[in-house]
């Protein structure tokens with residue numbers, strides 16, 4: 001059977017990079033659709049056999065149409081990226097150019113927001129923006145021709161706001177009891193690349209890390225695994241937390257949203273939705289053949305992030 005051609009948008013990204021490598025391992029010809037094709041991708045050399053680079057931007061339908069037509073790709077992996085129509089015209093361009101199956105990097109927060117895609121309020125920015133893309137995919141491709149991967153909280157989130165502080169050995173944490181499942185981007189990418197090539201019977205794929213951990217426990221795990229001294233202080237008021245996020249470059253509205261979400265997140269998703277959580281942990285094993293990676297193992301294999 002001829003090897004399928006798949007197109008992966010944003011392959012410099014943590015999940016898409018591994019999705020591309022995994023799709024190649026499953027025998028696909030892989031098109032790397034990049035805003036800047038001259039960029040390095042860790043683990044994929046320029047001119048590497050089985051890969052082709054094309055210029056494309058997920059917010060620019062003409063570049064998408066051209067990339068798909070030029071390469072003959074039939075299946076696509078996409079991220080949610082900000083666009084005025086929630087990627088509707090980009091998704092139409094994928095379909096018009098010949099894509100017949102899409103894997104979309106979505107978010108578990110859709111469940112927390114009630115699960116009804118149409119009803120999620122724009123005020124709930126993260127679930128809303130992912131739900132809008134899922135709705136466009138449903139409308140343009142239909143349920144049989146796309147799969148949303150509704151991921152839990154990435155293990156790398158800890159570093160998004162506390163990276164430098166962890167490396168410096170002194171962290172000031174807001175909401176230290178805020179708890180998340182810490183799924184590894186490599187697991188997500190392996191699932192995405194496998195499903196991209198082989199398809200899936202599942203209509204929605206939930207994926208979670210194997211053990212919910214508070215922010216405090218995550219930092220203690222980093223300290224233990226890397227034998228590093230890390231002092232932890234607590235930010236005591238939400239107003240101070242908002243100021244701290246603003247100082248890290250976030251707009252005020254986003255800083256407020258993050259501080260409020262973290263404060264409310266002391267009961268983990270695993271406790272709120274145990275059945276979906278268990279399904280999401282076992283999906284990793286079912287699709288990749290190995291268990292969902294623990295935060296401890298994630299830290300061991302990504303020590304460069306914390307040093």
Ligand SMILES: NC(=O)c1ccc[n+]([C@@H]2O[C@H](COP(=O)([O-])OP(=O)(O)OC[C@H]3O[C@@H](n4cnc5c(N)ncnc54)[C@H](OP(=O)(O)O)[C@@H]3O)[C@@H](O)[C@H]2O)c1
Pocket residue numbers: 009010011012013014015016033034035036039056057058059079080081105106107108150151152153154157185
């Ligand atoms: N953080 C969480 O806990 C969480 C939970 C559930 C779901 N998610 C979803 O997962 C995503 C993060 O995944 P990740 O860590 O793999 O992301 P990432 O490492 O930040 O990579 C995203 C990639 O998208 C590419 N990109 C950005 N805008 C683009 C555009 N207009 N056209 C084409 N490519 C574009 C960027 O590539 P270049 O800059 O090289 O162009 C970047 O490398 C979030 O955005 C969210 O949708 C996150």
